[in-house]
Amino acid sequence: MEPKVNILIVDDEEIVRESLASWLEEDGYEVKVAENAARALERLPEKEWNLAMVDLKMPGMDGIELMDEIRKIKPETIVIIMTAYATVDTAVQAMKKGAYDYIVKPFNPEDLSLTIRKIIEHQKLLKENIYLRKELKKQYRLHDMVSKNHKMIEIFELVKTVAKSNSTVLVQGESGTGKELLSRAIHMESPRKDEPFVTVSCASLTESLLESELFGYEKGAFTGADQARSGKIELAKDGTLFLDEIGDISLKLQMDLLRVLEEKEFRRVGGTQLIPVNSRIIAATNRDLTKAIEEGKFREDLYYRLNVISVLLPPLRERKEDVPLLVEHFLERFNIEMGKNVEGVAESAMRMLMDYSWPGNARELRNMIERAMVVTKGRMILDADLSLPQTPGVPLSNNRGKSLSEMEKEHIRRVLLDNRWNIIRSAQVLGIDRVTLYNKIRKYELKKEPVLNS
Amino acid sequence: MGVIPDAMLRKLQDRLRDYLSLPVRISRNMPVPEGSYERNRNQYNSTRILREILREAPADAIKIVGIIDKDMCIPILTFVFGEAQLGGVASIVSIARLRQEFHGLSPDDGILFERLCKEALHELGHNFGLIHCPDRECVMYLSNTVRDVDRKRITYCDSCDSALYAKTEPWRV
Ligand SMILES: Nc1ncnc2c1ncn2[C@@H]1O[C@H](COP(=O)(O)OP(=O)(O)OP(=O)(O)O)[C@@H](O)[C@H]1O
Ligand SMILES: [Mg+2]
Ligand SMILES: [Zn+2]
Ligand SMILES: [Zn+2]
Numbered sequence: 306m307e308p309k310v311n312i313l314i315v316d317d318e319e320i321v322r323e324s325l326a327s328w329l330e331e332d333g334y335e336v337k338v339a340e341n342a343a344r345a346l347e348r349l350p351e352k353e354w355n356l357a358m359v360d361l362k363m364p365g366m367d368g369i370e371l372m373d374e375i376r377k378i379k380p381e382t383i384v385i386i387m388t389a390y391a392t393v394d395t396a397v398q399a400m401k402k403g404a405y406d407y408i409v410k411p412f413n414p415e416d417l418s419l420t421i422r423k424i425i426e427h428q429k430l431l432k433e434n435i436y437l438r439k440e441l442k443k444q445y446r447l448h449d450m451v452s453k454n455h456k457m458i459e460i461f462e463l464v465k466t467v468a469k470s471n472s473t474v475l476v477q478g479e480s481g482t483g484k485e486l487l488s489r490a491i492h493m494e495s496p497r498k499d500e501p502f503v504t505v506s507c508a509s510l511t512e513s514l515l516e517s518e519l520f521g522y523e524k525g526a527f528t529g530a531d532q533a534r535s536g537k538i539e540l541a542k543d544g545t546l547f548l549d550e551i552g553d554i555s556l557k558l559q560m561d562l563l564r565v566l567e568e569k570e571f572r573r574v575g576g577t578q579l580i581p582v583n584s585r586i587i588a589a590t591n592r593d594l595t596k597a598i599e600e601g602k603f604r605e606d607l608y609y610r611l612n613v614i615s616v617l618l619p620p621l622r623e624r625k626e627d628v629p630l631l632v633e634h635f636l637e638r639f640n641i642e643m644g645k646n647v648e649g650v651a652e653s654a655m656r657m658l659m660d661y662s663w664p665g666n667a668r669e670l671r672n673m674i675e676r677a678m679v680v681t682k683g684r685m686i687l688d689a690d691l692s693l694p695q696t697p698g699v700p701l702s703n704n705r706g707k708s709l710s711e712m713e714k715e716h717i718r719r720v721l722l723d724n725r726w727n728i729i730r731s732a733q734v735l736g737i738d739r740v741t742l743y744n745k746i747r748k749y750e751l752k753k754e755p756v757l758n759s
Numbered sequence: 760m761g762v763i764p765d766a767m768l769r770k771l772q773d774r775l776r777d778y779l780s781l782p783v784r785i786s787r788n789m790p791v792p793e794g795s796y797e798r799n800r801n802q803y804n805s806t807r808i809l810r811e812i813l814r815e816a817p818a819d820a821i822k823i824v825g826i827i828d829k830d831m832c833i834p835i836l837t838f839v840f841g842e843a844q845l846g847g848v849a850s851i852v853s854i855a856r857l858r859q860e861f862h863g864l865s866p867d868d869g870i871l872f873e874r875l876c877k878e879a880l881h882e883l884g885h886n887f888g889l890i891h892c893p894d895r896e897c898v899m900y901l902s903n904t905v906r907d908v909d910r911k912r913i914t915y916c917d918s919c920d921s922a923l924y925a926k927t928e929p930w931r932v
Contacts, residue, residue, distance in 0.1 A: 324806035324833035330845045332901060333890035387835065411800070411837045415903035 309335040310425055311352050315345040315371065316360040316387070325358070332418070342366035346374060354382040355428055356421065358408075361388040361395060369399050383424050394655045397629045406453070409626055409659075416626075419455045448490040450483055451634045454624035460487070460616055467614050468494035473566065475551075475611045476589040478618030480737040481668030484589040485549060487616065491587060492545040500544030503584075505537045508550035508740045512558060517574050519558075526575025538571060541584035550740070551611065552592030552603065563607045586611075591741065621663040621670065628658050631667055635674040647678050650686045661693055664713055665736020672736055694720055694734070714749040717742075726753050760791045760808070761828035763854070767872060768826065774876050778914065779883070779923075780931045781821070789815055791829060805831040805842040805851055812849045821930050822886045823849050824879055830855035840902065841878050843885035850882035857905065874908050884919065887926040892919050 312334050316322050322338040329336045339345035341363055357375055361368040372384045386399045386407040399407060406420060445453050447461040467474065468491050476484045485504070492502045510518060517526075521536030538546060554562070565571045566586070570579045588611045597603035621627060632650055640647055650658065663669055677690040694716060717735065724730040732742040745751075768785050776783045795807035808825065816823045831853045832838050840857070843850030857874040859867045880898045892899035895907075897916035902908045915923055 318834070320804065320806060321834045324804070324842070325835050327806060327809075327842060327844065328833060328836065328839070331843060331885050331891060408835070410835050411832065412835055413903075414836045414839065417836065418901060418903060 310355045311335045311337070312421075313345060313348060313354050313357045313382075314338045315340075315342065315357060315363070315368070317341060317363045318360075321360070328414075329421075332421075334421075342368075342371040342374070345371060346378075349375065349378050354379060356383050356385065356424055358385045358387055361386050361399070361407075369395070369402065369404075372399065372402070372404055381428075383428065385420070385424075394629065394650050394652055397633050398649070416455050445630070448486075448493050450486050450490060451630050452624065452627050453630055454619065454627055456619050457624065457627070460618065463614075463616065464491050465494055467491070469496065470614075471585050472613040473585070473611050474587045474614045474616060475594075475608075476587065476616045476618065477594070478591065478616075479620045479664075479666055480591045480741050481666035482591075482618040482620060483667055484591070484618060485547070487618065488545070488547050488587045488589060492547075492585075495545070495585065497544050497585060500584075501541055502545045502547060503537050503541040504547045504549055506549045508553040508738075512555045515554065515558060516561070520561075520571055520573050521576075522574035523576040526573070530575070533573070536573065538565070538582055538584065539580060543583045544585075546584040546586050548586065548588040550590055550592075551588040552590035552594055552597055553740075556602075556604065559604045559607050563604060563610060566607075566610045621666040625659055627667075628663075628670065629655065631670055632658065632674060635671050636678070639675055639678045643678060645678060646684065647681060647686060648684045651688065654686055654688045654691055657688060657691060657693055662712075663736075664716055665734075667736075669734075669736025672733055692734070694723075710749075713745070714751070717745055717749065718751055721746075721751065721753075760789050760825055763788075763826050763828060767868075767875070770872060771826070771875060771879060774913075775879060775883070778880060779927060781927055782930070782932055786817065786823070789825070791827065797832065800832060801830075802832040802838065803827070803829045803853075804833060805839050805853070806833055808851050809842055809844065809849050812851060813844075813847075816848060820848065822883055824883055824886070825849070825851040826875070826879070827851060827853050828855060829853060840908070841882045843882040845885050845890070846888040847886060850886050852878045852882055857908070862905065870909075873913065874905065876913050877908055877911050878902075880913070880915070884915065884923060887923055889915075889919055889922055889926075892916060894919075 312329055314322050314325055314336060317340055319340070322340070326336040326338055337348060337351070339348050342365055345357070359368040359371055368386050372386065375382055375384055383405045386404045387410060388395070388407055389410050397407070405424065408417070445451055445458070447464060450461070452458060452461070464487065474488070474491060476487055478484050489502060492498060505518060507515060517534070517536065519536045519538055521534050521539055522530050524530060524533045565582060569582045571582065572579060594603050594608055598605050598608060632655070636647055636649065639645065658670070673691060673693070674686070676692060677686045681687065681690040720734050721731050724734060728739055728742060732739050735742065772783045772785055775781070789812070791803065792808055792811040795803045795811070797804055808827065808831070812823060812825045830838060831842070831851070833842070838856060841850060841852040852875065854871065854875055855861060857878065858871055859865060877898050884899050889899050891901040894900060894916040895910055896912050897919055898911050898914060899916070899919045900907065900911055902911065914920070
């Protein structure tokens with residue numbers, strides 16, 4: 306039989322202790338509780354604790370101080386800090402100080418099961434092998450990407466495995482969820498990492514321009530082609546060809562692309578010589594391709610060719626636990642880039658960030674932090690430094706019954722209005738690109754409303 | 760607790776009797792404990808409900824499983840399907856999230872009943888001292904989503920079943 310796993314819960318609220326203990330016991334863990342830090346320290350010598358789940362805010366010694374003590378007395382005990390929204394920022398500080406993880410109450414049961422299982426698994430390894438705490442945290446990182454969401458971590462793990470293969474990958478997800486970043490990570494994890502990574506933005510070009518961009522052309526292929534040019538497929542050589550916004554290409558080019566994928570060779574525009582394709586292909590889109598197939602706008606056979614390995618990045622609103630982590634990540638980055646020394650985000654500001662729905666996902670958050678760091682005067686980002694889209698006096702309940710697209714439409718309309726229909730600025734605020742914004746304006750039939758001057 | 764159709768309870772009674780070979784009785788409807796409501800979450804605290812059930816449990820009850828139509832949670836988790844005292848007397852199952860409607864699908868009494876059976880057997884398993892089982896198809900597998908629930912069979916795996924068999928010995932009919 307496996308040895309029992311011992312968990313210590315430290316929380317000043319009885320109902321929290323009792324309910325969490327009961328939940329963990331059903332999972333077969335041996336659980337003990339303490340109502341404050343002093344009592345927890347008393348219980349520490351009782352056994353070898355695998356895990357301590359510690360509330361951040363407690364009267365007397367708080368969770369972080371207790372964690373410091375636990376790490377001195379029982380360095381092999383892993384500490385998870387439990388916190389409410391408003392104190393997330395402090396929890397991030399806790400992680401920096403060596404907490405294994407933090408949990409924002411209320412937590413998704415699936416995520417909690419997974420987190421605990423992972424800890425136990427790693428602890429087993431730890432016993433056999435000396436693993437550094439840093440190693441444990443690494444699973445939250447894939448090159449420039451960070452996440453502590455279990456779906457994202459699964460994706461990171463998938464990426465590490467599939468990077469070694471040559472299979473085509475289709476990356477789907479809303480705008481700003483990190484499709485390009487992930488595609489670059491696949492490239493960097495692959496044996497092709499020293500070869501080129503070549504991007505083709507399929508949405509921004511007309512059909513004929515995109516065709517010559519992809520395939521290149523021979524001299525005299527069309528008027529203006531006074532010199533032969535290689536296309537992106539050729540330029541990618543033995544590297545990775547990244548087809549961004551694949552959902553936007555014309556049916557004719559879809560056909561051409563399908564042929565390239567099948568035959569692994571192609572001709573330049575106006576050319577006769579067959580050129581082999583050696584690169585790995587990754588395609589990305591924020592469109593719903595299955596719907597596009599139904600509507601006859603996307604070829605099913607091409608879809609299956611591309612979708613050999615399929616990655617769906619969840620939107621940020623479905624992984625709010627990533628907000629503090631991303632904020633931390635962007636702060637670090639912009640501190641270096643701007644030569645600043647901003648230390649963090651005030652609690653109330655963090656709460657606002659946690660409560661917002663992030664239609665533009667991580668990119669919108671990045672832009673928000675970047676702007677806040679430009680305007681902030683002090684070492685902390687305050688509420689006033691954030692230019693969160695104002696929906697004054699509209700409590701959440703008023704949005705009940707509105708569909709997501711209705712809310713998106715309304716949000717875009719407001720941002721456009723706030724920015725006097727400046728497309729570039731509005732797109733920036735929304736964290737989407739210009740083309741996407743234009744598409745959405747068309748989709749929602751938004752029109753510039755005359756502004757009444759007083 | 761709340762509104763649970765009589766017919767559903769009677770069907771559940773039959774099923775539980777068949778699976779567990781134990782006498783099963785339907786007890787009268789109990790009001791949802793007032794103190795269990797968490798206003799800011801619009802959910803009900805399962806641990807507090809459990810305490811109340813325990814207080815109301817008839818003296819001769821071997822085990823008592825409450826069925827409630829309200830969505831339940833505990834402070835640290837966004838929701839729970841149910842809760843049980845491990846090796847204790849009382850447990851509780853919520854049908855709120857077991858309903859197809861909760862997930863934006865059209866109502867299906869058949870599916871709801873299957874899920875309820877599984878979760879009731881699961882919580883009773885805890886009451887008889889069983890912990891979660893690694894077998895994804897065993898009713899004692901920890902299900903955090905209805906997808907998990909649907910994948911489970913309506914029975915215990917061999918090893919859980921034999922453990923349960925030993926524990927129910929004194930009362931078996
Ligand atoms: N997990 C992450 N960790 C760190 N930064 C991220 C993450 N996801 C996204 N970002 C940030 O968001 C920006 C946008 O990501 P990316 O360009 O990959 O999005 P996308 O999905 O390709 O969006 P679009 O569909 O609009 O092209 C990145 O440059 C990066 O700064
Ligand atoms: Mg992109
Ligand atoms: Zn259980
Ligand atoms: Zn089992």
